[in-house]
Amino acid sequence: MTITQEADFCIDLHCHTTASDGALPPRELVARARARGVTHLAVTDHDTIAGLEEASEAARETGVTLIAGTELSCLWKSN
Numbered sequence: 001m002t003i004t005q006e007a008d009f010c011i012d013l014h015c016h017t018t019a020s021d022g023a024l025p026p027r028e029l030v031a032r033a034r035a036r037g038v039t040h041l042a043v044t045d046h047d048t049i050a051g052l053e054e055a056s057e058a059a060r061e062t063g064v065t066l067i068a069g070t071e072l073s074c075l076w077k078s079n
Helices: 026-035 052-062
Strands: 011-015 040-043 066-068
Touching: 011 026, 026 040, 026 052, 040 052, 052 066
Parallel strands: 011 040, 040 066
Antiparallel strands: none
């Protein structure tokens, strides 16, 4: 994905929904981000992509560019 270098965009690359530990369902998160001027939003729930379909629909409806992601949990040198 290429993000154009325009003066009128706002990017948030780390948001969680109620699919993991966020406070808002995906649709509401996208709507709130758009209302605050966010043009590019990454949904990065913990260990799941369960909220991405709903977030994607909401993003299309509101004109937000959705960046699909996930935040993976891992253990370092664990037995």
